[in-house]
Amino acid sequence: MKTSDSDNKLYGILAEFRNPKELIDAAKLINEKGYRHYDTFSPFPIHGMDKAMSLAKSKLGWIVAGHGLIGLTGAFYMIYYMMVIDYPLNISGKTLMNLPAWIPIIFELTVLLSAFGAVFGMFYLNGLPKLNHPLFNSEHFKKATDDGFFVCIESEDPQFEQEKVLKLFKDAGATNIESIFDE
């Protein structure tokens, strides 16, 4: 359902491929051609796609480490403040600074914070949630979560030229090519 209303900004061109292999090859091709604003879509992560698209190493690890550290120190200082500084109480005649007994909670809070980092960090890096996206305008694109393998080159890519892209997709053996408009 391509509409050619001039007021309608072109988001990119979407092409479907038959299987993971062809998708990877396409990705490689596009990457070699020097496109940067493009993406591939598949119902499951495809081995080797990161190399094909030469994706940078994910920054998630650092986010998690940061959160973990906050959990660790935060937990320790919380307990230290409550048990030693603010209201020291003689409990079973134990020393106030009873570190061995604090380890479980410090550990748990470290894990908890790290887990938050891992999950919300991932959503943040992926710019999710993003409920509305131009690609959803395409009826075809539904297959992306079922058995469809897509590539989309976005119009904002400096090299973007509709004909070139269309040609490139045809050569790569795309089964179905459509332009995606941003409303």
Added chain:
Amino acid sequence: MAQIFPKWTNEAPRRILFGSIIFLNAIVFAVWYFFSPEFTDVGYMPEQPVPYSHQVHAGQLGMDCQYCHTQVTESKHANIPATQTCMNCHNQILTDSENLTLVRESWESGQPIEWVRVHMLPDFAYFNHSAHVSVGVGCESCHGRIDRMEVVHQAEPMSMGWCLDCHREPEKHVRPVSEITTMGYSVDNQLELGRELVAKHNINAPTYCQSCHH
């Protein structure tokens, strides 16, 4: 049209996030403030059966607290005076003021006057007046400027945290025993003087549970 959600929904998550952060903070503050004795108890000013004015007696007339609250140094209670005590003066002064009708009735009938309690500690908190006044904790420290109160109200939160403030740093609050009933007492070298007094009366204000809860 395959879009399920309109464009604006992309903004929603951020809005919800910031919204909820603000909201939660508001909640915390509300609980912290409105549920604390600071808010709930301070200023509790019940109406008393007899319009007795501390402002007049303690303030203008400058009567000493202990004239009426005689047992404060020997008992855990700072006793509410017996009708007798009122009558000591009021069988000469204002003998027919109708403010004092109840007092006179009580005096004749021997029935007590039903004063309304202002300072209520929970029953599991044990407070002993004599123990405090004898080491120089002034009436004012807990009851406020009684001498300015037409009708007595609660001046301090009387929460556990509030007690502990003083028990942890008595030197900031104690005064010479001679000054306990003084209103508006203040000295410049409180800390210095306080430390002396703490040493003098060897005050070790307890902070363990049992000293107040048993």
Added chain:
Amino acid sequence: MSDQSNQTTYWKSLNELAQNKEYKNFVEREFPEDATELSDQVSRRSFLRVMGASIALAGFASCRKPVQKILPFSRQPEELVLGEPLFYATSMPFQDSVTGLLVTNVDGRPNKIEGNDAHPASTGRTNIFQQASILGLYDPDRSRSPLQNGEKVSKNDFAQFASDHFADRNRNVLFIDEATSSPTYHRLKEELLAQFPNAEWVTYEPFSDQNVIEGTQIAFGQRLRTVNHYDNADLVVALDDDFMSPQAHNNSVENSVKLTAKRKVESTDDSMSRIYAIENAFTSTGSYADHRLRLKSSEIEPFTYALAAKLSESVDGLAAFSGVSNAFSSHRWIDILASELLANQGSSTVSAGFDHSPTLHAAVAAINYALGNAGNSVTYHSLPYRADRNEQQAFFDAITELKAGVFDTLVMVGTNVAFTAPSDLDLVQALANVETKIHLSDYVDETSRVSDWHVNRAHYIETWGDGLSFTGERSVIQPQIQPLFDGLSEIEFLSTLLNGEISSGHELVQATWSNFLGSDMNRAWETVLHDGVDAESGFDAVNVALTSGFASEIAPSLSSEALNGIEISIKPDERIYDGRFANNSWLMELPAPMTKITWDNVALMSPATAERIGIDPERSFKDNSVPMVRITAGDTSLEIAAWVEPGHADDSITLTVGYGRNNLGRVADGVGVDTYPLRTSQELFFRAASVEPTGNTYEIACVQDHHSLEGRDMIRTATLEEYKENPDFASYKSIHGYEVPGIKEAEAEGDDRGPISLFNENYGPEYQPQWGMTIDLNSCFGCGVCTIACQAENNIPVIGKREVGRRRIMHWIRTDRYYAGDVDNPTAYHQPVPCMHCELAPCEQVCPVAATTHSEDGMNQMTYNRCIGTRYCANNCPFKVRRFNFFNYTKEYLTTGDDPEIIQMAMNPEVTVRFRGVMEKCTYCVQRVQRAKINSKIATGSKRPEDGAVITACQQACPANAISFGDLTDRNSAVSRNKQNDRNYVMLEEINVRPRTSYLARLSNKNPELA
């Protein structure tokens, strides 16, 4: 001490009492306002109500600000300082003797009873009846007004009736009363008898020392009081005489004080008296004795004669017995006892139980006389009021006359004859022959219900009176509070009959005492009121000599033989005596000293007997049901729960009386079985009977399910000799053969406080005292008075039979009783267990909200208002001393019934009343500690009260002085000295929790021949 009469006018009425802010507080305490019903039955309660709960629960936080009123006095009595306790001396009458007491009175409200140190007999100690009587005062079930044929009438109506009815002085009046030693009472009695020429006056007590007195009549020709001086006795022979227990002996407190004092061992140089107990049931005295012989009640008499016979070979004065030869003549104990007695002439006591025959007591008296004990370790005293006749016999005769219709008026003072009289008299029947029956009593009881007039009696704590101690010291009874229910005391009652108008007890007593005190009455009177006792007074000792006719008089009985087959022995109950305390819930819930049963009476029997009649001697660990037996004696028969008591005499069954009441009160009703019907005027105390199991079972609430030590070292004992050889016998090393692990390492580091631990312990600052307690197992005989005293002091609720049956007993100090040795004839050990206040308390570290922590003065503190009730602390307590409020016990206990605030008045205002779902436990009476510390701080500026300034409730009550408490940092305090004693040990030393409560090992003074 002020003039009492104005002290008692603080309160006009109960309502005004309840208005006082102290009581208000109890109502305002933080109860979850619902959660009332103690029932987990799927009951008719509607689902709606259950829903209601969650709504109400939501409201808890907010429902915390009720408007409270403060009611100051109109005229304030000068000696009263609000909130500060005042102590007034008084004394508690019990049968014909009184015990001196000191009543704690806070804001005009008596709420704790302690012994009066000035009282020569009790020396400030008490028994369970005295401790619990404060609850008796506040018993809402007490009768609240006079009744005429069941209709409520006023006190004055009764006075009116009395003046009309007794205007005719020639009436044939029969007076039946309880034993009393009140001089005023007897003065009025004389006046009445003088006024009413046709009156007859008899006294009836279902259990009394009548036979002892009759014994002296036979032996010495006069009715005398026998007093055993256990403090002068090196040898004590108790023939079925449980003289340490209040239900068995009026003077138990004095006996216990003196006997245990004689057996205190501070060092290896000290000695102990030796006790032989020959008895039927296993009693406290028996468990405290060094040697114990099981004989059924009916065997005691022949045994004694055999002993006398044996002695007659060596000493003069027992010729009367020389001829005796019976089943026991060759018993090995006879020789042993004889030789021991001969070795301790003049310094031994032989005594027999009240329920044995006059002739037996005569024999005992003769033995004491012959051994030269008389005048030394045993003294005889002239006894006023009882000297001229056998009251018991007189009573039986009077009832016969009553049946014959001799009397037109019957006046019953206090006694409950309709319930307690022997069945063969069928008294209720006899009463029908009397036109007018007047009854004075605490409760509307069995007798009141068959009387035309019931007059409600005032409690001794609320009235004026007087009395003589067991040894005759004259004491005064002064009221602590206006009569709650406006009742009459005995003397007021009598004077009303006499004068037709109610006169004040105060005047009546003063009138009597003016004779004693003579000139300068007022000063002397003040002194007496202050001291509570006139120490100069006392019964005159009498020099006795055997009557010439003794031999001939006693001869007929000498041939007496034991009953064949199974016999029953009927005794007063350990907790409710003859039934007079049946409505006292503290006593009802007190575990019986030996059986640890609560809320019931049972048929005690030995394992062997149980097996013989076909009952499994083993009791199930898994449920509370025990088999029932049918006991048939003569033509009466009843069904009762059987209880196997190791150490009980074979072929004998012990029953106790006072249970099986109806319409008496909320506590007494429906508890246990009434065993009085088994008594006849001929066989009052024991008789032959037949027993068979009925196949039914009965739920018994027993607080201890396991009775063996399992070879563990909670109890450590030795004989005196062993102790002298190895003073260190009680140490962990001597018992286990090796040191407590880690102790050497600790010593290497110069730490003497216990085994080494992983971290540096947190110890209280030096300006604080460090509290500790020792309990001398060599003194404890398991009476349980500590438990009652603690209950009274610390507002411990009563939870009822079913909850006890579920092992939820709330007592803060319990007395564990272990059996050791031969199951038929074991030794019993008593061990009071309060909170140990461990320095490294395992309970503290597991509480998630820090509700139980350690105080600076070394106590394990329980903060109720912080507790959320995880029960983890109780689980982790090795001594299982923590108690949990599974339901809202206190609310049930304090606010049910018609006048809840009455029981609330018995509560101690210094102690928080615990609410549902919180843990509680012994606090070392922290409220007393805090008071002492504050006083000391104000007085001396130091937080260390001097030694003895803090006396815990249990310590104060203990008649054996077994408990000492004080500051451990003061090396000279009593408790420190005890801790330095060789015998000092703590339980479970190896787990290194470092209890502050330690025990002194028990010793026994065995006879080598029997050991």
Added chain:
Amino acid sequence: MSKTYEYVPEPALVKGNYDFKDITAMITDINLRPTPKGWYIAFGFANLLLLVLLGSIAYLFWEGIGIWGLNSPAGWGWAIVNFVWWVGIGHAGTLISAILFLFRQGWRTAINRFAEAMTIFAVMCAGIFPAIHVGRVWVIYWVFPIPNSMTMWPNFNSPLLWDVFAVSTYFTVSFLFWYVGLVPDFATIRDRIKSKMGKLIYGTFALGWRGSNRHWWNYEKSYMILAGLATPLVLSVHTIVSFDFAVSIIPGWHTTIFPPYFVAGAVFSGFAMVLSLMIIVRKMYGLEDIMTVDHIEKMNIIILVTGSMVGFAYAMEFFIAWYSGVEYEKAIFILRATGPYAWAYWIMITCNVASPQFFWSKKLRRSVGFTFFISIVVNIGMWFERFVIAVSSLSTDYLPSSWGYYSPTFWDISTYIGTFGLFFTFFLLFLRFLPMVAVAELKGVLPQADPHNYDEKGEYVPPVVEIPEPYNKPSKNV
């Protein structure tokens, strides 16, 4: 002479040859097609039980803890037993999804979603008990370090407080883990469901997932890290639960072996529970090709291993009790086997130690019916293990005078039964509305998913398992 070896290829993870579309359909159609009658019946029954739970709890709050059979000495009874039991069961899910993931056990993909769901609901059931078993539930919030006018803080030395943090952390992390796994599948359903409402709901939870490989890249990273975090977490949780006992001084509780022993027990019971549920579900929803008998066998092997570990722990407890020389320790273990609770002890031994041993036989391992039976038996056994530990130690500890027997009341039982209502209510909702198998992950392990299984023309070439030549020792004879 020479010996030939038979080479057994790794069994296919999915039986039969399905392409991506079939997989999507097979799993998500369960959620898309109209609700079957049977589901309503089951759901109704579960709801009844849930009402029983709510009723029991309401009555408990109304009356107090006394309605339970607890007493002194036994301050803990069924409530804590149930808590430990449910938490234990709640370990299988995260273990499968995290640990097996790290060990690259492909077969986990068939069952992890469903095991994680089971975990989450089990932990919910567990969480109820510590909360309601306190005497004053209205101040339970005091266990959290919330600033307050009393300036009081919780006691961080208390194992119960550790529990609070451990269990809540475990629940949160498991839930996140589960949700992260669900996001792509939400998207799948979003794109297949017809109803507008459905689109909105699933769409919201899918967070606009569009299968971008740039996303997958971070996603896999995140999933890996979560697995890495959940692994120590899952081990720590039951360790900490075991501290409730191990840190105390009660004989039979005060044992250093508890943490490993409890964790083994948890895995043991957890796998049993997964099996019980899986065996029903695969039949109901015809997923035999995905949750294959090979899965069942693998899990049975784990049950056999952990069961034997638990058995070893029982034996070791006795040995240590004897070896420690502590008389109270010795006594308690002898009493367990011979004392008032011997009946419970022997049920425990039979169910936990004896019954798994059947799985030495391959035939029984692969028998679905028998596995189902054993899985139930094991869970019964594990409940009794906790009962024996918690109750017997308390009821006969140091002072013989305070020994006492504990037995439950009606309300103890009804509360326990009720938790099954809660569990199955949630579990049925899960089966109905969420994909019970991780669709995206499953596709990922299909041979078609591997780019290497295609020739250069882009045609799919199924992989062939090369059977290596058996090695024959050259014979010496000339």
